[in-house]
Amino acid sequence: MKKVQMKGRTVDDAVRAAVEVLGGEKEKAKIKVLNEGKLGMLGVIGGEEAEVEVSLSEGLAEDARQILQEILDKMGFVTMVDVALKEGVVDLNIKGEDMGRIIGKEGSTLKSLQTILCPILGRISGERVRVSLNADGYQEKRNKALERLAKDVADEVVEIGKEKVLPPMPAADRRILHLALQNDPKVSSYSKGEGDERRLVVAPRT
Amino acid sequence: MKELVEYIARALADKPDQVEVKETAAESITIIEIRMAPEDAGKIIGREGRMINSIRAIVKAAAAKQNKKVTVEVITDDKIG
16 A cells, blocks of 8 residues: 655645655555545635645555564564465465464464454455464464364374264364364264364274 | 554555544553444454454563553444454
8 A cells, every 4th residue: 555645726726736746546546535625716825725634555465564664664573575375365475573472372473463453454345354364384284284183183083983072063073074174084083062162073984 | 563463454445544443541451442334343353353452462462572462343323343
């Protein structure tokens, strides 16, 4: 998002000048009038200049990168945000210091950042936006850890021959476990419970 | 910390001009209060408090780095919050 404040004799003049500075099309610009301005006597004396703030989107991915960067800066963390648009998903990656704090316990802070970014970007683009937030390879590491957990639980279930209920987990985590177990010939998996209490159950195949 | 909350709350609101954030620092704790246009309360609080809880988690992470304790509250005239 490029943004500029501009004064002019009238609102129209100010907007035109601002769009020129930003180098875009007026149709795509978001205009906020800061001061309507007043034409003075004979257009000269006692008048007040109009002032506008014009912002221009640089594409959803770049806007997303800038917003996340701004939030991390204001959090006081020294970071660099990269962005890529993959199959309609805005894929953001954070690198830098304080990664532990940015990720949070079991990824909770990362998840919170993702939660607030979705509606913010949705407003800018005017449609539902899917955002994926990654902290320097954190998600891949976590997925691997969940896959290992799936295998350990599967082994245990086969050994004791009884189903095992896991602690409540978010949908994204359960999905990784389901996928990891779907082709296992010895166990199957399903979920039970509602909302925050929804848990994954691993059962021996009969 | 005030700027952080202000930035996020304004970005979530339909009427960013009417978002007001106040920071009160007591000895061991900082209290941040968010006020907004009534129709924006739902946007900032979110379904089952998802948005405001996410804002709290983000603020908590930032505050922890400075060894601070910060609470974030939404102030509404009616009982939405």
